Amino acid sequence: xxxxxxxxxxxxxxxxxxxxxxxxxxxxxxxxxxxxxxxxxxxxxxxxxxxxxxxxxxxxxxxxxxxxxxxxxxxxxxxxxxxxxxxxxxxxxxxxxxxxxxxxxxxxxxxxxxxxxxxxxxxxxxxxxxxxxxxxxxxxxxxxxxxxxxxxxxxxxxxxxxxxxxxxxxxxxxxxxxxxxxxxxxxxxxxxxxxxxxxxxxxxxxxxxxxxxxxxxxxxxxxxxxxxxxxxxxxxxxxxxxxxxxxxxxxxxxxxxxxxxxxxxxxxxxxxxxxxxxxxxxxxxxxxxxxxxxxxxxxxxxxxxxxxxxxxxxxxxxxxxxxxxxxxxxxxxxxxxxxxxxxxxxxxxxxxxxxxxxxxxxxxxxxxxxxxxxxxxxxxxxxxxxxxxxxxxxxxxxxxxxxxxxxxxxxxxxxxxxxxxxxxxxxxxxxxxxxxxxxxxxxxxxxxxxxxxxxxxxxxxxxxxx
Amino acid sequence: xxxxxxxxxxxxxxxxxxxxxxxxxxxxxxxxxxxxxxxxxxxxxxxxxxxxxxxxxxxxxxxxxxxxxxxxxxxxxxxxxxxxxxxxxxxxxxxxxxxxxxxxxxxxxxxxxxxxxxxxxxxxxxxxxxxxxxxxxxxxxxxxxxxxxxxxxxxxxxxxxxxxxxxxxxxxxxxxxxxxxxxxxxxxxxxxxxxxxxxxxxxxxxxxxxxxxxxxxxxxxxxxxxxxxxxxxxxxxxxxx
Numbered sequence: 001x002x003x004x005x006x007x008x009x010x011x012x013x014x015x016x017x018x019x020x021x022x023x024x025x026x027x028x029x030x031x032x033x034x035x036x037x038x039x040x041x042x043x044x045x046x047x048x049x050x051x052x053x054x055x056x057x058x059x060x061x062x063x064x065x066x067x068x069x070x071x072x073x074x075x076x077x078x079x080x081x082x083x084x085x086x087x088x089x090x091x092x093x094x095x096x097x098x099x100x101x102x103x104x105x106x107x108x109x110x111x112x113x114x115x116x117x118x119x120x121x122x123x124x125x126x127x128x129x130x131x132x133x134x135x136x137x138x139x140x141x142x143x144x145x146x147x148x149x150x151x152x153x154x155x156x157x158x159x160x161x162x163x164x165x166x167x168x169x170x171x172x173x174x175x176x177x178x179x180x181x182x183x184x185x186x187x188x189x190x191x192x193x194x195x196x197x198x199x200x201x202x203x204x205x206x207x208x209x210x211x212x213x214x215x216x217x218x219x220x221x222x223x224x225x226x227x228x229x230x231x232x233x234x235x236x237x238x239x240x241x242x243x244x245x246x247x248x249x250x251x252x253x254x255x256x257x258x259x260x261x262x263x264x265x266x267x268x269x270x271x272x273x274x275x276x277x278x279x280x281x282x283x284x285x286x287x288x289x290x291x292x293x294x295x296x297x298x299x300x301x302x303x304x305x306x307x308x309x310x311x312x313x314x315x316x317x318x319x320x321x322x323x324x325x326x327x328x329x330x331x332x333x334x335x336x337x338x339x340x341x342x343x344x345x346x347x348x349x350x351x352x353x354x355x356x357x358x359x360x361x362x363x364x365x366x367x368x369x370x371x372x373x374x375x376x377x378x379x380x381x382x383x384x385x386x387x388x389x390x391x392x393x394x395x396x397x398x399x400x401x402x403x404x405x406x407x408x409x410x411x412x413x414x415x416x417x418x419x420x421x422x423x424x425x426x427x428x429x430x431x432x433x434x435x436x437x438x439x440x441x442x443x444x445x446x447x448x449x450x451x452x453x454x455x456x457x458x459x460x461x462x463x464x465x466x
Numbered sequence: 467x468x469x470x471x472x473x474x475x476x477x478x479x480x481x482x483x484x485x486x487x488x489x490x491x492x493x494x495x496x497x498x499x500x501x502x503x504x505x506x507x508x509x510x511x512x513x514x515x516x517x518x519x520x521x522x523x524x525x526x527x528x529x530x531x532x533x534x535x536x537x538x539x540x541x542x543x544x545x546x547x548x549x550x551x552x553x554x555x556x557x558x559x560x561x562x563x564x565x566x567x568x569x570x571x572x573x574x575x576x577x578x579x580x581x582x583x584x585x586x587x588x589x590x591x592x593x594x595x596x597x598x599x600x601x602x603x604x605x606x607x608x609x610x611x612x613x614x615x616x617x618x619x620x621x622x623x624x625x626x627x628x629x630x631x632x633x634x635x636x637x638x639x640x641x642x643x644x645x646x647x648x649x650x651x652x653x654x655x656x657x658x659x660x661x662x663x664x665x666x667x668x669x670x671x672x673x674x675x676x677x678x679x680x681x682x683x684x685x686x687x688x689x690x691x692x693x694x695x696x697x698x699x700x701x702x703x704x705x706x707x
Contacts, residue, residue, distance in 0.1 A: 008647075008648055008650075008651075011648070011650075011651055012650045012651070015650055015651065015654050016654070319636060319637040319639060319655045320651060320655070323639075323651055323654045323655050323658070324651060324654075356518075356644070356647060356648070357648065357651075358641070358644070359607070359637050359639060359640065359641025359642075359644050359652075359655075360517060360607070360608075360641060360642070360644075361607035361611070361636075361637035361641070362607055362608070362611035362612060363607070363611070363636070363637065365611075366611055379516070379517070379519065381519075382517070382518060382519030383519040383521050384519070385519055386518065386519035386520050386521070387519075387521075391518065391519070391520070395518060395520075395643070395647075396520070399514070399515050399518070399520045399523045400520075400523055402510070402514070402515070402523070403512075403515060403523035403524075403526045403527050404526075405509075406478070406509040406510040406512075406526075406527045406530065407509070407526050407527060407529075407530040409506065409507045409508075409509060412509045416481070416482050419482065420482075431684070431687060438646065439646055441645075441646045441647070441649030441650075442645060442646050442649060442684075444649055444650075444653075445649055445650070445652070445653035445656070445685065445688065446653065446656070446681060446684030446685040446687070446688050447683075447684040447687040447688055448680070448684055449483045449484065449680050449683075449684070450483075451482050451483060452482060452483060452484075452485050454485065455481050455482055455485055456476050456480060456481045456485035456488035456489070457476075457481055457504075457506060457508075459485055459488075459489065460488075460504045460506065461506065464504065465506070
């Protein structure tokens with residue numbers, strides 16, 4: 001998973017790029033729609049509270065709910081598999097495919113499959129895997145990676161997609177979205193009909209009936225889970241709720257927060273394989289419940305992040321995400337939520353830097369449908385990074401020196417005097433255009449006010465002091 | 467009329483980099499009938515250390531600030547939403563379960579951001595003035611989302627010629643040490659904000675936090691913009707400072 005270059009290097013390279021411009025343009029559509037549907041919905045705030053309670057309840061009773069869910073899946077004729085990590089999950093999927101003689105697999109969007117890098121694994125085994133979510137299909141054709149958890153090609157323009165289709169699918173160039181959709185649809189339809197197995201993610205699993213819920217806007221989820229003989233659903237182990245009633249509440253806030261829709265176009269509920277008399281549906285259904293670091297998160301201070309329902313609203317409002325896009329994060333889960341999930345799943349090394357990719361503006365927490373306390377978790381991870389000695393020496397030493405100065409008013413006063421004196425020769429009309437040292441990044445882009453020759457404290461002493 | 471006795475906490479940035487904002491805050495409070503004390507031992511609230519995760523250093527500075535403030539009386543008024551929310555929200559976390567927990571509670575309960583104090587507590591009849599200028603207001607994140615402040619500044623600015631600023635509740639990209647650690651990203655966010663400020667037609671950009679304002683003013687200067695930058699306290703004090 002780890003990439004050799006840092007967040008800052010990746011992000012700086014994306015600044016001002018065509019990709020970043022596409023993100024800015026695309027994201028506005030989401031935020032405006034989200035605000036509109038949230039404002040028009042009188043019980044949005046109340047439902048957010050309820051959704052939070054539901055999701056936290058799930059985390060607090062995860063063992064019991066998963067056990068209940070597994071029993072119900074089995075009773076429905078499905079098979080449940082538990083995978084401790086990515087390797088195990090990949091092996092389980094490979095074995096199911098091998099046993100069923102599946103050579104061609106269609107996939108509905110699944111972030112957890114990206115997390116475990118399932119496609120690479122299956123392709124290495126000679127299995128053909130085709131993504132059927134339009135965005136994921138484009139990503140796969142381009143040999144790219146998704147840049148947003150619900151909008152994988154947020155970083156591309158329709159012209160980019162037009163060029164890609166004409167190059168890879170041999171069609172005439174068009175950048176008309178409807179025509180592009182038609183091209184993808186025609187291409188995929190034929191594959192759906194030939195596919196041996198379908199792999200999907202799980203937006204939510206419902207313990208009381210052993211059902212999995214899948215939310216899509218394109219209908220590809222329905223085809224993936226019904227047309228082929230075998231359906232495999234992959235779920236992070238936290239993706240569970242107790243009851244249908246709970247699922248309904250989560251769905252209400254999910255679509256609104258994600259895309260600004262009242263409800264997604266398709267909400268599929270899958271409860272076991274084809275029953276006698278059913279006209280269609282898979283002969284086998286499997287649910288692979290994946291841990292891959294989640295137990296670790298659950299036992300730590302950022303456990304609440306597992307309540308996330310992957311709507312992506314926090315990405316859309318994050319000033320950093322909006323400026324550089326998801327690829328800067330170098331991992332599947334980007335934006336504020338990803339900056340907590342990624343170090344949790346894959347370790348602080350090399351991901352400790354991600355929690356620093358935030359201005360602490362709080363916009364994420366403000367829109368999170370589950371009211372997850374994202375900034376305070378980012379702060380917690382920063383504290384952990386600092387205590388593990390990961391901060392640069394100048395910052396560690398500088399802050400210790402600053403703290404010693406700021407806890408002694410005499411030293412504080414002298415330090416201000418020195419700062420003012422030392423900066424005087426560099427200043428022009430009270431402003432500095434360039435400073436040396438660790439603060440040079442500031443003056444690379446903006447002027448810095450020079451420390452005043454008379455601080456407020458000094459002024460008070462001279463004019464008002466007792 | 468004998469007004470309340472208040473403690474002025476100017477913040478380290480105002481103290482060292484923008485003392486005029488401290489004098490403006492003092493003038494506004496005195497004009498509103500307050501008797502203002504300035505605890506001279508005040509330095510920095512510790513937020514820079516807290517935000518990068520250097521909690522021990524943050525705790526040292528916070529403990530010092532608590533010492534200085536807890537021996538005083540009356541509301542503690544701060545011309546910054548950011549430093550206010552540090553004291554109001556984070557001091558309690560920093561000292562939870564320690565000997566200083568009570569002190570942190572007491573000081574947090576007394577701490578008020580300037581516009582919050584003027585409008586919610588004093589309910590004073592003061593309004594900002596800025597003759598001949600058109601004003602764009604930037605709601606800084608920590609006051610807006612951390613303390614829920616928005617209507618307070620709106621009321622105080624009711625008499626000035628205000629123009630609409632697109633994205634006025636979005637972050638300016640400052641983010642404390644973020645601005646130095648990831649300067650290019652910080653500046654890119656700032657640039658979008660400054661483009662919007664310039665597009666708004668305002669000739670004066672106003673806010674309630676010197677931190678964001680010095681970042682934005684530094685950026686405006688660098689691009690040679692004529693837009694002036696002022697703290698809301700300066701507009702409330704009128705010509706007195």
